[in-house]
Amino acid sequence: MELVLATAIGVMTGCGVWLILRPRTYQVIVGLSLLSYAVNLFIFGVGGVKTNVPPILVDGVSTSTLADPVPQALVLTAIVIGFATTALFLVVLLASRGLTGTDHVDGRNDPK
């Protein structure tokens, strides 16, 4: 399981990095989304990979077998904040596109 997850994280990071280095704003937004998936999964994975033991207390089940709730709480926060930043970037993108007429990240097409 860890191997699959690690590969997935690596692939998403690679694609994300490639995309945020591209010149078009849309590519950057998509790249950031991919990166945030990768990072969220990574943080989540730090707590250990366990199946079928959600951190929900049930009488008679020892707490030590349950999954680590802390990374989950962190990632939950990260997902919501990630949504907020995506929204903000999207709107900045639109405003910049409206003002400059181009969707290049620098607001102009000529490379200088």
Added chain:
Amino acid sequence: MLIVAAFYPSVTDSAVLRFEGTWLPQLGLNFTLRMDGFAWLFSMLITGIGFLVVVYARYYMSEDDPVPRFFSFLLAFMGAMLGIVISGNVILLSVFWELTSIFSFLLISYWHNSAAARDGARMALTITGIGGFCLLIGLLLLGNIVGSYDLDKILAAGDVIRGHSLYVPALVFILLGALTKSAQFPFHFWLPNAMAAPTPVSAFLHSATMVKAGVFLLVRFWPVLSGTYEWFYLVGLAGIITLVLGAYFAMFQQDLKGLLAYSTISHLGLITTLLSLGSPLATVAAIFHMVNHATFKASLFMAAGIIDHETGTRDMRRLSGLFRYLPITGTLAMVASAAMAGVPLLNGFLSKEMFFAEAVETHADSILDRILPYVATLASAFSVAYSLRFIHTVFFGPPPTDLPKPKPHEPPRWMRFPIELLVVACLIVGIIPAISIGPFLHTAVVSVLGPETPEYSLSIWHGVNLPLIMSTIALVGGTLLYLSLRKYLATCEDGPPILRNLKGQRIFERVLVEVSWRWARTLERRFGTRNLQPQLRWVVATGFLAGLLPLYLSGFETREIVFSGIDPAFAAIWLLGICLAFATAYLAKYHRLAALVMLGGVGLIVCITFVWLSAPDLAITQLLVEIVTTVLILLGLRWLPKRTEGLVEAISLRARFRRFRDLALAVVCGIGMSFIAYAVMTMPVPDTIANYFLENAYSEGGGRNVVNVILVDFRGFDTLGEIAVLGVVALTVFALLRRFRPADDSMDLPEQQRIQNSFDEDRPERSAGDTVRDYLLVPSVIMTWLFPVIITFAVYIFMRGHDMPGGGFSAGLTLSIAFLLQYLAGGTRWAEDRLRILPLRWMGAGILTASATGIGAWFFGYPFLTSHFQYVELPLIGKMPAATALLFDLGVFSLVVGSTVLILVALAHQSIRINRLRAIDAAKTEEG
């Protein structure tokens, strides 16, 4: 001032008054005030002269000047200066030190319309500010050596300090601070430029108090720092050069205040020289001269101010024969400048005699020490010459001819009063020193020198000895010097011959330009870029290296890769996920919609992963966020420019190289992340804080869903901050979109709508827009019907949040999706005709509820956000947990709904706004 005076009895007999208030006790910083005899003497000086200057300024300032600002600055300065004098902690001292620099800046630039005032103020601030910074470093070093920042402890540790290896750096930094403040060579040039300040400021700050702070500091640390070879050379060299140069420059000034400024520099040089000698007797003389100089120089500045005020000029080439108009001021100025020149029966004479006596003594056998008597006599002769010049040019000679104000007369009674008082003080001290100033001086000296206090006598007549002869030579020589230079001085340019071209100010400005403009520009050109891509490239590369470095340094233990235990279904899902991720990266340039769909696919697979790996809460949130984000980006896609593959221009070699580099970077980052992730995940999980949360979630938080309990209870404060961020983002989005104007090529109707509308127009039974409305008829009916269902679902998710997966975040997102669907189903207009959503109210209510819940805990005597819980029976629903955390979660819920809806609606409204914009444009073209 009266208060300070009242403290006098408690500081005699070398007692020390202390007041201690805690400030940052963890760092050893306390708000300690201490007053000993020396501080008392200085405080008297500051408050006394401060009082006189305030009286004087009342008449000096013209009615057009904003006087409240002036007085508030002046009094604030006085407070800061007192702070320096009585602070008992060296860090506190440094803070007050900076404050005086800042107020000096504000006061010099008081007449901020004049360029000279602005430049002078800036220069003074730059020099003294740099000095203050050096001082802080020096004091920190000192505190480090001693192990305490408390002044008393430092003063008691003289031998430790002098023997320490950090002594020289500490000394150099402290001296830099002191010498810049006291305008000593080579930092003297700011003081003449600071004369652009109003005269009361010059009298108070730049002669009596602030410039004395430097020498005050030298005296303060004299017991612990002095007596070494380095001290003697550094302080002595600066002092002697300043003493002579200042006096020499003063002779050739044409501006009254310029003359006084250079004379101040010279006198400060004298004090510094005295301190450099390292003998207790010289220190007595230094302290004595500080007081004397403050009295006569302040009165001279005020006299110069009166002359300026009455005649309108300070240029000595234009002033002459004023004695017949200003007899009283003239007499006062004469006495004061005689004190400055060191004429017997005045206070200046006494301290100058002491100086001569010390100069003759041999302290450290060196060239510097041997030439001192001659240098002292020379400087003294200069000072006689400029004092004489000041009086003779201004008050004697033929009546003035070209004054800006032709009829000068005596100033108001109370404007002259401060000068009178100070001059009387000069006389009293000069004639009966032992009775008038003696005891106070003794107190001050004892507090500095302690048991080392030497025998000294304050009297006018010591018999015919070497100092007296030197004084006589200086007096006669100075008079002769003035007489021989008189003709030349009456007409010459400002500044002494030859040296007038060598201006410290010019050098200073050149250095400033070089550092702050040329170097900065070069650096910016070399390393700066305004383009995003290189910046991001650097960030990513740095991040990669930062990750690699520790692994490289501490060695990377290869771990066997385990293939067993992989669920084939899980692997298959991620095989798909990986393909989707690649496809997203590939398609994002030309096929945005396809890329978005792929991205959504990746998101869903992440969501499945969360389900698989025991994180139901994350899965729910991820799914909902995925939906909302996708809709959001879909709404945004409409405004992006068209991009088709056919339009690709030939790719240059450089672009090819750039892509290759980015690809390489992406690949190494990806591989690196894989390795790290694998390594971390296969490591045995250490005993973490997780167990604490798992064990206490139910007993203390009253919930079974530990993730939710962490969010709303254990780490509730974080969540409060987070929802605030969400709210701020929503408001920012709203604000940005209010002024949004799409690019010209996005103004037209989308192609699909055009086709649909033209289809309508071709058929008489349909009106335009029908097809658009009918386009998604069946889905829209379903969406409308789903509205109550989704609301119920949201409530359900919310209610069970504390015990089962769910909670405020997911419920909020669910409800906003319900609203969103209504917009999708019927269009913006249709939805808003039927629904009144006030996202701002939702947001406000949310943040208020959350904070109020937190504050509520205060009323029961618990810290912010402490939660209380119990189970309650609700009719129909049954038993449910009712922690106060639930209320908090309600706030989260409300804010999430408000923010999400606000963002989406703001974006959706652009389609309506664009119609208005189109109409405006059309109107414009018709007019044009």
